[in-house]
Amino acid sequence: MNLPKLAIASLGGTVSMQARTAGEGVVPTVSGATLLASIPELRSHAHVTVETLGMLPSASLDFEYLLSVLCWAKYQIEQGAVGVVITQGTDTLEEAATFFDLLWDHDEPLVLTGAMRSAAQAGADGPGNLLDACRVGLAEKSRRRGVQVVMSGQIHLAQAVRKSDSMGLQAFSSPNMGPTGLLTEGAVRYLHPARQRNVLPSPKHTTHKVALLQATLSADTLLLENILALGYEGLVIAGFGAGHLSETWTEAIDAIADKIPVIVATRCGSGSTARSTYGFKGGEIDLIQRGASMAGFACPRKARILLWLLIGCQRQDDLARYLKEDIRF
Structure with a gap:
């Protein structure tokens, strides 16, 4: 079967966190390959490549690092991927999504997701969010929509989404317009049409504040x-x-x-x-x-x-x- 190519990158965050010893706080330890192994059904829908680009809490990401991730994502599209999915921590997810969206010049979707519960917790939401993000990344109707955030069965525009709850499962919302789409019974359903986007070139210098x-x-x-x-x-x-x-x-x-x-x-x-x-x-x-x-x-x-x-x-x-x-x- 000639399956579409999908690229996944893991940057760290709660979705990748476990405690090294009982009683300690969780830290990033779970690789992208391990995350992918938690959703084996994806293998029947796409030829998937996965890389672990970092093991960072999202508060420690910076613009220079995000530019390197963006270069990786664009290279995946040049190599034939129909979509790219990135997992990271939720603390700066809305900011990273906005950063990427202002620079993402491909029709293919770039989808960000994460988790509110660590990989070791009962009811961990990471695998479900990752599978939903992959479904969005593979959907033909996701093209020309720029960067999107997928969490808890909802699809949000990068420019609209905000983290509105510190620890609750329904932590993300788009206050001014609502989600742009939903995932129901495994299907990607958009509520709004694709919009015109204004994309910037890559910055020529990065040391300014x-x-x-x-x-x-x-x-x-x-x-x-x-x-x-x-x-x-x-x-x-x-x-x-x-x-x-x-x-x-x-x-x-x-x-x-x-x-x-x-x-x-x-x-x-x-x-x-x-x-x-x-x-x-x-x-x-x-x-x-x-x-x-x-x-x-x-x-x-x-x-x-x-x-x-x-x-x-x-x-x-x-x-x-x-x-x-x-x-x-």
Whole structure:
């Protein structure tokens, strides 16, 4: 039988974790091959190659490492894979998915998944999530959809998905639009059509830094006032409500936005920043006049990744286009 080729990479995370000795905390120990062995039925649907690219908790991933994983994934497509699946920890899954999606220039799907329960726990969800992710990666209807996250029987767009529960099984959601698809009885069913995507070239330099600060009640301005002196080339602020700052923070924005790109997002779990509603000092109208960009539906973490990539490929001038409301984050 001429089966399609599917490539799987394991980066570590809870899906690969077990305790080395009883009573100790779990750590990444389970290889990609062992994970694959937990879903033997996949062998009848695809010719599968699997590699263990890392054994890291996802909090220790970084942009340089993700770029190397992306090169691996693109090579698999060039070698004839119809889809690529990556398993990693869930702590930074939404950010890694966004990073990959902004750079993934293939029609073939790149699918990310993980687990909320370790491999040693009763009811471990890793094998089921991996099998579902593979089904999505093999589905013809998954083409031209970019990067997707598959967890708990749901398919999420990379730009929309967020981890919304720290330890619960239903940890992932897409607050502004809901899941883009579901897996029912082993079948991939999409709820929304494929959307137009804007893909960036690979960054030309990767040593620049983009800061992310969160506005809080009565917060001081010490870090904000030293952003430029610390060498940051971009700044994202998780603002109050629809993208608002205190008067003291607002006064510091003028000098910063004159030198580096500044994005103001909302620290709320869902919804968009405003553009033309609030006129007080520190409201979005005032901040835009001072040179800040409003993030729209992009959450602060995803806005930071977007800005880092835009600076890296010298496309800062495209920031407004990527933050348009019809590009859903």
